[in-house]
Amino acid sequence: xxxxxxxxxxVKKPGESLKISCKASGYRFSNYWIGWxxxxxxxxxxxxxxxxxxxxxxxxxxxxxxxxxxxxDMSISTAYLQWRSLKASDTAIxxxxxxxxxxxxxxxxxxxxxxxxxx
Amino acid sequence: xxxxxQSPGTLSLSPGERATLSCRxxxxxxxxxxxxxxxxxxxxxxxxxxxxxxxxTGIPDRFxxxxxxxxxxxxxxxxxxxDFAVYYCQQYGRSPFTFGPGxxxxxx
Numbered sequence: 478x479x480x481x482x483x484x485x486x487x488v489k490k491p492g493e494s495l496k497i498s499c500k501a502s503g504y505r506f507s508n509y510w511i512g513w514x515x516x517x518x519x520x521x522x523x524x525x526x527x528x529x530x531x532x533x534x535x536x537x538x539x540x541x542x543x544x545x546x547x548x549x550d551m552s553i554s555t556a557y558l559q560w561r562s563l564k565a566s567d568t569a570i571x572x573x574x575x576x577x578x579x580x581x582x583x584x585x586x587x588x589x590x591x592x593x594x595x596x
Numbered sequence: 597x598x599x600x601x602q603s604p605g606t607l608s609l610s611p612g613e614r615a616t617l618s619c620r621x622x623x624x625x626x627x628x629x630x631x632x633x634x635x636x637x638x639x640x641x642x643x644x645x646x647x648x649x650x651x652x653t654g655i656p657d658r659f660x661x662x663x664x665x666x667x668x669x670x671x672x673x674x675x676x677x678x679d680f681a682v683y684y685c686q687q688y689g690r691s692p693f694t695f696g697p698g699x700x701x702x703x704x
Binding site for chain 1: 597626629631633640641642643646647652684686688689691692693694695696697698
């Protein structure tokens with residue numbers, strides 16, 4: 478079964494670093510793009526960027542360029558979303574998604590990881 | 597950046613009724629690269645339609661998509677109780693990929 482399973486909820490303080498994960502199963506991880514989508518509390522969906530695990534080609538939305546880092550480890554079929562210094566405004570649910578190619582619909586979605594940043 | 601506008605913001609209907617949701621793009625969407633997603637409270641979004649009119653695997657045929665260029669429509673022919681949710685359109689033809697603000701379909 479094609480599946481994306483994300484790491485659990487996180488509570489962090491402003492200025493802390495964080496790396497959340499998305500483990501893929503049921504398909505060849507290296508051959509498909511993994512994207513990330515943010516959903517702030519009570520709000521809509523925002524695309525953050527994508528990574529192709531096969532060669533680590535990474536593309537960011539201008540809104541998130543420089544704010545986060547995407548990476549992937551093919552050996553364990555896992556993609557990551559990382560922050561160096563969290564802000565309260567990073568509080569949101571983050572979803573990973575699979576894309577068949579760079580310009581493709583998002584399917585499936587991970588279950589989401591809630592990140593709460595509060596002092 | 598392509599801006600997507602969805603209307604109405606909220607649609608109040610009864611089970612069995614027909615729902616018509618609109619999505620308008622600020623520029624033409626390349627190759628009709630337009631998708632629709634359903635999101636229920638506390639759940640991740642789920643793909644319903646891609647390529648403007650192709651149903652995703654396992655999606656009932658009461659869901660249909662149409663449109664091209666800048667105007668797209670999602671139609672739910674007869675609402676089932678499980679269809680009350682928020683629906684988002686998304687364009688994936690030009691980066692950055694963008695979503696509309698959503699249409700909430702609630703029970704009248």
